[in-house]
Amino acid sequence: VHDVTGGPGGPALLSVLRDGVARTRSELAASTGLARSTVSVRLARLVADGLVVELDRSASTRGRPSALYALGIERRLIGSIVLGVTHADVALTDLSGDVLSRRPSSLDIADGPLAVLDRVTSTLADLVTERGRSHDDVLGIGIGLPGPVEFATGRPISPPIMPGWDQFDIAGHLRRRFDVPVVADNDVNVMALGERTIGAVEDTDFVVVKVATGIGAGVVAGGTLVRGGDGAAGDIGHIRVDTGHDRPCRCGQVGCCETIASGVGIAATLRQMGIPAFSTADVVGLVRGGHLDAIRVVREAGRVIGAALVACICVLNPSRIIVGGELAEAGEPLLAGIREVIYQRSQPFASDRLQVAPTAHGELAGVIGASRLVQDLLFGS
């Protein structure tokens, strides 16, 4: 794959230009500490590749015209794909991560990587064409997957709800259609990156919890996404808590918080009570319809998630917990249960300034985060 960052020093230049402000060569040399000759060589390459544009010349104080350079935000595109278990979200963004077009669709992740990836790649190609752009304008593709991903290789590792995807070479397959860098990560990490991008700079330590078919978290510590040794960090659905049940988990253990508190777990509890619920959507529908038993079970699920998060808080001391995922659409009962246990059980100094809030951006955070995977590759994270 062609290195599109302008060689050594290129990411430093792109990183400075990332704020959208146009700068002269001298200013870029000063900001990056690079020698002026290096700046000139790298800029020429970046301009040729369309990542940087040369703007109209402004008269310098000595009267000699001095070129201004800015990120070629709109000249190149990033493909952004977020796969869930039952839906996909495909988008095109510019280099700054602004979403230019976006197309959600239904899918079944169990159709396997060939069918699913071919479908979303076609959608991406359609979005490119509809905007009157060429395949060559796409600089990279970021993709979020609903299971653990080995970040270094971009391959899913033993994903429990993605039959047929284990170790599949996602980047290699996508490159048959778009010969560009492909960066894959799990969907919660992608949400966390998106929240970090959208949510301004103040929180450098936060956790995004996704409550849907399963439960997972994206962890940002000291401003950096925590991936762990095998890309399996944030696997909080398998924290053991006192659930009052001994329902077996799909992982083979008992007591995992997601046996009770995931969409699947809550639906199972409701069915045991004789209430027909077969999916997260059914649960959300019942709660929104004011079904008292469903509200009670969802609040109890919130408490169970809260207990897992208390362990998370001990380990990480985040200043914010963001609750998202399809079940978060059930609203207050879930959040109230989570907050109840967190504030009851956490250490005072760890919870004094802790905010627990629903995601303000929902699935948009996912597509922005998947775009960010590519920006971080290009510009440095």
Next chain:
Amino acid sequence: VHDVTGGPGGPALLSVLRDGVARTRSELAASTGLARSTVSVRLARLVADGLVVELDRSASTRGRPSALYALGIERRLIGSIVLGVTHADVALTDLSGDVLSRRPSSLDIADGPLAVLDRVTSTLADLVTERGRSHDDVLGIGIGLPGPVEFATGRPISPPIMPGWDQFDIAGHLRRRFDVPVVADNDVNVMALGERTIGAVEDTDFVVVKVATGIGAGVVAGGTLVRGGDGAAGDIGHIRVDTGHDRPCRCGQVGCCETIASGVGIAATLRQMGIPAFSTADVVGLVRGGHLDAIRVVREAGRVIGAALVACICVLNPSRIIVGGELAEAGEPLLAGIREVIYQRSQPFASDRLQVAPTAHGELAGVIGASRLVQDLLFGS
């Protein structure tokens, strides 16, 4: 406090020179990307401050002599202090973190900050004098404390076993004797930094667990120490696990792993069994003497710590867990209990490559880590 890093660009130069290899100005310009003129200005300042030394000139290929620069490893000193609840460890290191001299002593942390800090500062001053060096040679002081520290201010925050230390201005007090930058952190973070320094580069994701009077952890994720929003990360002693007891914790909760598994907790269990044990040292003595009940209780404590670490592993996916602290001197029974539960309960892909091992460096890791706090301030972490 005087900025000793040579101004902007200074840390980049120091960071390159940190490996101990001598370099020419040209080589430094190439490695850092800084302009040659910048390199010259910064080097002059660093040489004047004694952080960098100019070595004998080597003939360049063009026959013109070219100066070589290297870190002035032995010209300046770092003071390294690790405080425990009942002991202190004071050391002098060079700029590379090599320990030049070291003096452990007993103390009672409850004597309060004035008495304790005056004593260890005197010890540090003695070490400086005994090596025939001057106070002015000390470039900075790193200090580890047995409780939570707000890293930004270096002040202890509500430390449960450090009466009188809450919000004390440690840096301000130490500077009355040594007017240099002072960096404070909790003792487990300092151990983790030390292990990272000693333990080579391969593990970028690991957890150091200290089992002593209390239980705490130092967390390194992606090569960086995780401090959390309030400096309280790694507080794993308060993860709630099924201990089979409802003994109240000093934090006001029940079920915290340290109620059962800390030195204090184990001694309490042994006393309930009619065995006289009043400190961690007593527990270690009993285990080493082959006392079967003590061995059994310590192994059970290991299981409880293991259960807390399973939650830690879900959140962080570390590739190594290092067990240290005074109780680790009890040896195999503790480690066997920890391993038993970790390998029984963790997800396969998170534990496949996970190593659980005792610290290879013991308290030496602490003094090296405390020195590292200062090196990271000077050279960039």
